[in-house]
Amino acid sequence: MKLSHIACIFVALLGAIVWQIVHVVVEFEYSSYSSPHSATALSRWNQLTTATTNGVAPTFCNFDGNVCCRTSTEVQFPKSIEEVQEVVRDAVMRGSRVRVSGAGHSMSSVVCDPTPRGDSVNGGAPPLTILSLDRMQRVLDVHRLAMNDTASLLSSPLDVTTAYVTVEAGLRLIELNRALRYLGLGLKNMGLIQEQSVAGLMATGVHGTGNRLPSIPSIVHSMDVVLANGSLVTWSRDSNPEMFRYARLHLGLFGVVVRATLEVTDLYDLQRHNAVTTLEQVLKHMHEHQRTFRHYQFWWVAGTKYALVNAMDMVEVPVIADGGDIPLMCHVFRQHLPVMRAAQSVGLRPCKFHVDLDAVDSSSIVSPPPQPPKVLTPLRKALSAFKTDLTFDIAVRLSNMFPSVGPLILQLLPYLEPESEDLVGWGPDILTFPGINFHAVRYTELEYFVPMKYATTAVRWFVSFAEEHRVDCPINSIDPIRTVRGDNVPLSPLYGWYGDNDNDGDNGGGIALSFVLVQRDDIFTQCASIVEAAMLKMEGRPHWGKRHPLVRTYEDVVALFGADVVDRYRAAVLDADPHGVFQTEELRVLFGLMTTTSH
Template sequence: MVYIAAAGWTNWSGSVVATPATLLRPTSEGELARAIAAADKVRVAGAGHSFMPLCDTAGLLISLDDMPGELTISADRTRATASAGWSLKRLTAALWDEGLSLPNQGDVNPQSLAGSIATGTHGTGRTLGSLSTLVRSFRLILADGSIVAASPAENPELFEAQRLSLGLFGVAVEIEFDVIPAFHLEERIEKRRFDEIAECFDDLAAGHRHVEFWWFPHADSVILKTLDLVDPCDPPRQRSDMSEKGFRRMCDIGAAVPMLVPYLQRSAMKAPMRGRRKGPAHVIFPSDRTVRFEEMEYELPEANGMAALKEVVGWIRKKRLPVSFPFEYRTVAGDDIWLSPMNAGPCASISMHQYAKMPWRGMFAEAEAVLRAHGGRPHWAKRHTLTRDDVDALYPLAERFRAVRRAHDPGGKFLNAHLAELFA
């Protein structure tokens, strides 16, 4: 078994730095199981797209990038099984080769399959749930190195908790999930006034398979994006929804002179803005997002979403805060997952971003209070300040979740400092 001395690990934005004692890139299930059994503390790192310290550990940090695995399809072609460490990019391309697709995706695809499911990653669509809702079974390595299956029929309590697990029960090595026949999408982007979109958003959400918008808080117009089914066609030449060149320049100017941020946003939104692409769904869903940022995301009852967004933006304008990134507003279907922020019903999803080179903590904390007041619950991988008492108040099944964790990891091997505060 080969361990690699770990010089340090950082997440995508650079704000989370882990200093594990060792880093392991196993190449077999047996090697992985022996390493887990021998370790005192274990966490697994995916693509680093979590903004909370979920991967932080002073013990063993595992990367599943070198694990073997293949895609298998059920006889009725409604389910697939893949290696948990595969990136969404690799997975969706392999599914496409089989004539299949995930029902939905977010707007980036480097995340691992296991990491996306463990944190409740989602796309947009009023009738479409998170990736966690697609899962039908797991193959897990537990703290003692034993390998178990978890499904509604086998270890059902473990399965229910593992659907959004934060990596607290074991290391997933294979995941079975729902798939649908491959489909194509047409993407349309246009500039619209916020007041107009706020008035008709319910109709837009009902009339399109996917709809979302981005709103620079100091501008009066939004960037509206819709995705709808289209007849089969070739991949587009443009592999991203929008160019980031001008936006990166605007962020750098704003970081150097924060007082210019409101002016820069209003000026940028005066430009014409219209785009159209169509192609395979797994090509159209993701886009390049290379301008580094920090993010907080809250899921709110859908009826409260627009009012919460207006209140947060109003507060930013009143204080002329230099929030460089636009807010992202989406819809997500409700689910029945114990620790899912969408388990109370259909949600509006509000994401607040800040350029990674600029301060964000104070702004996020104040905005979080507004979103909480409107019934919001945070995305587990995005910035939040929940305490154990908050978790208990927001999630009636939180203690049941903890009981399953204690039963399968009584020594707390998969806990780190952040997660121990909430789930020990």
């Protein structure tokens, strides 16, 4: 073996070890499973996670910096509902519009109309007040459903299959997940990253993956909203259900959502089977697999014939008989299945309990893996020995840092990824991919949802588009194609997409397909418009938090959802905010709202 090969292996092993240790130690503080529903646990959690946002800013920008707007006052950071009410009343008295920012993760202009360069205050538009909920991130209460009634888990710590958690709307998803884990609970579904706020998740209709699992707005049980007159109202399935129906995906148009109650479930772990296979095999088995697995998605590597498949199912959360916490070493071993299998086969139990290693039946995932060039074989073997998506994460991060050679870096992925591997761990750890969170670079994304009946056609079209436009629209990133379930949330891109029943894998639900360009704002609109036009022909609908250059008018939205749905949504908005305090110019045009602001 050449010295260069040995050096590559050494670097890969060292990096993987450091990665594993950091990952485990960081998460270990949040891993207690003892007394999960106690008042003490909730109190301690809130002490551990005090919001630390300080200072104010005269200009709001989203996380990527591609949408910025100047405000007439400094960005406001209220710490309580009373302070939110005060900010809203003051803004209305000054004749200012009010918009709320969550984590600023949307790259569409959903928070505010971008300020043209050189303008002092939003191009002559009415004054604007931006309100951030970053200082409102507490977990307030947890309830279980029992006999059509609710009982607080804080006073009745019983086993549950469905529970409700009430949180302040500024709470970040990553902290919500950690809090739920601390309380012995978990979200039913989630997306690929955890940086968004609860209010933002609702506002833009965030989804996860899985043909039988709900979108985030679908799990909202109730919400508390500050209206333009400063009053606080509660909307739920039982209290003003018509307003609740439309405000679950609110786009910031109804008021300031300050609290939300979400339907959650028992804590669970996931096993993810990763495989490298051909795109043809993926498309051949896609309908079967998205019905079979709890979560199913795949990543097509542009410029190749290969795809990376992720198939996931639940595994039972381990329980310690003596009520203690899971040992630190268990976190290492249970994420490294070859070692765990070997240990359990000879009677050793590093975790003090038996871990189910066969939740995912991967026999149906056909995986004729690509054979790497001989020079890459030692590196692939070294990387295959470790968990945590190390190869994938490094490749994606490098492609983002060097977008001009991004396609070449990503094309190495099928040859470096393990041919087949299984990962077991806490649900959010297995579902999310930190490497695809591009906070360190500038990128722009279009995401479209296409009904399942067009899924294969849409993927094949996208592959042909990438080949045809490899020069003028070079895909220098990677994004998953995810299966999603239909819902009943008006204006959700998944609205009404049910088949004969909720589990109809061929006709119900759809797929989410993304087009991402890193550091290429100059060509994004031109390229994304080509993709969007094709998706619209397949009855596609856009993600409201992503760019959608061809959906710009009321007529465009009506074509997507029908006049009845859009007009009822508009009526609900005007009922909640008759003077347009929470509107932006773009949203007014999209939904046919009033054209002037009056107070």
